[in-house]
Amino acid sequence: MTLSQFLTILRARWASIVIILALTVGLAVGASMLLPKQYTATATVVVDQTRPDPVTGAAAYAGNPTPAFMSTQVDILKSERVTQMVARKLGLGDDPGVRERWMGDTDGKGSFEAWLVDKVQLSLDVKPSRDSNVISLSYKDADPERAARAANQFIRSYLDLLVELRVDPAKQYSGFFDSRAKELRATLERAQARLTAYQREKGVVIASDGQIDVETARLNELSSQLVALQAVAAESNSRQMQAQAGAGDRLQEVLNNPALAALRGDLGRAEAKLQELNSRLGENHPQVVEAKANISTLRSQLNIETRRVTGSVGVSNSINRQRETEIRAALETQRQRVLRLRTAREEGSVLVRDVEAAQRAYESVLQRQSQTSLESQATQSTANVLTQAVAPYTPSSPNLLRNAILALVIGTILAIAAALVLEYVDRRVRTEDEVSEVLGLPLLGVLPKPGGKGRFAGPRVPLVSATGLLRRLPAPGKEA
Secondary structure, three states: OOHHHHHHHHHHOHHHHHHHHHHHHHHHHHHHHHOOOEEEEEEEEEEOOOOEOOOOOOEOOOOOOOHHHHHHHHHHHOOHHHHHHHHHHHOHHHOHHHHHHHHHHHOOOOOHHHHHHHHHHHOEEEEEOOOOOEEEEEEEEOOHHHHHHHHHHHHHHHHHHHHHHHHHHHHHHHHHHHHHHHHHHHHHHHHHHHHHHHHHHHOOOOOOOHHHHHHHHHHHHHHHHHHHHHHHHHHHHHHHHHHHHHHHHHOHHHHOOHHHHHHHHHHHHHHHHHHHHHHHOOOOOHHHHHHHHHHHHHHHHHHHHHHHHHHHHHHHHHHHHHHHHHHHHHHHHHHHHHHHHHHHHHHHHHHHHHHHHHHHHHHHHHHHHHHHHHHHOOOOOOEEEEEOOOOOOOOOEOOHHHHHHHHHHHHHHHHHHHHHHHHHHOOOOOOHHHHHHHHOOOOOOOOOOOOOOOOOOOOOOOHHHHHHHHHHOOOOOOOO
16 A cells, blocks of 8 residues: 555545544543542652661661662562551551442452552552652542542651661560570679689689789799808808818808907917016926916817807808708798699689680670660661652643543544555545556546546557557457
8 A cells, every 4th residue: 555545545534534533532531531530649758878877887878779779668668568557557447438348349358458458559659769769659549638648658657667677676686685695694604603613722813923923933032042041051061061170270260250369369479478488487487387377278268169169150050951951841832832823823724714705705795785775776767758748739640631642642543543444344446546456457548527627638558558458358248
C-alpha cells in the first residue's frame, strides 16, 4: 500500500474514523468524570550519612548512597512490618467499613491483616532520588486529609522501625554481654582467690617485685659481710698460730700495746742500770741484787702481759670464727629464702597471668556491655524527615486533560486501524491505478464524475497498444 492509497482510504472512511475517535474520547472523558477523585499526598525523608553515631563516634554510613542501600531503604518503607504499623496507628483494623470490604472481597476467608496490608500498599508509591539520599513517599486516597495522615504515618513508622532495627539487636547483645560479664566476673574472683590463697600459703606477694628485691639485697649484704669476716678470721687465725709458735712478742698487737711498750722501756732501763751497777759494784752488792730482782719482776710482768695480749688474739680469732659461722648460716638461710621466693613467684606467675587474663576479658566484655546498653537506649535513627505531607488541594486522578489526550491518541490509532480493517473486508477501487492493478489491463481513459465538470481524458496508453488490445478482445457473444 502506497501513501497515496493510505490517504485515499482515510479520506473515504473519514466518517467511521470520526465516529470511532469521538466515541473513544467521549468514553475516556466520561469515565474520567465518573471515576471517584483520588488525592496524592507526598512526604520526603533524607538519610543522614555524615552524622556521627553518638555511642561509637563513627559515621553510620560512608560515601555516597549506593543503589543497593537506597533499594534497601525503599524495601523497608514498603515492607509489611511498616504497613502493619501504619494500619495499627491509623486504626484501619477497627474500621467497620474496612471489615465489610474484606468480607465482600474474600467472604471472610484468609487473613484480614494480610488483605489489609495488600490494600494499603496498593495506594503507596516510594521512589528514591537518583543522585541523592532523599526518598519520596506518596500515598493516594479519596480523602486528602487521610492521604496526608497516611503518608506522614508511613514516614514516622519507617523512622520508628529504623530505631527498632538498631535497638533490638543492641538489647539482645546487651543481655548476652551482661550474662557474659557476670560469668567473667565470677571467673576473675575465683582466680584472685586462688592467687591470694597461694600468696598466704607461701608468704610472698606475687604481684610485687619489692619483696624479692629486698631479700636479694639482704643476701648480697650477708655475702659481703661473710667475705669480710673470712678475711678477718684468716688474719686472726694467722696471728693466733704465730702466738702459739712462740713468736707472740712479734705480733702487731704486742708491739703496739702501750703497756707492753712501757714495760719494755722499764726493763731496758733496769737492764742498763744493772749493767752500770755491775761495772762499779760486785755481784753480791745489795743494789745489784735489787736491780736483778727488779729486772726479774719486770720480765715476769712483761711475759704475763704478753701472754694476756696473745691470749686476746686467740679470743678474737674464736669470735671471728663464730661470727663467720653465724654469717654463713644466715647467708645460707637467706639464700634458701630468696630461692623459695623466686620459686614461689615463678609458680605463682601462672596464677597472676590467670588473674590478668580474666581481668582483661572482664573489662573488654564490660566495655562492650556498656556500649550496647547505650545503643539499646537510642532514640535517634539515621534518617530524618525532610518535608511533611500536606493535604493536596487538587486531585491527582482522574486527570481529565491527560486522559483526553491519551484517548485522542489511542482513538486515532483505533480509528485508523478500524478504517483499514473495513477497507480489507469491503475492498473498493479508489484510484485509476488500482483499476489496472485489479483488472490487469491498461487504462484507456478516465470519465468525469456524474454531474461534475470536466471533459474526457485522452488515451492513457499508446493507440497501437490500445488497437492491439481491441484486436485481442473476443467478439461479442464469443468466449475468449
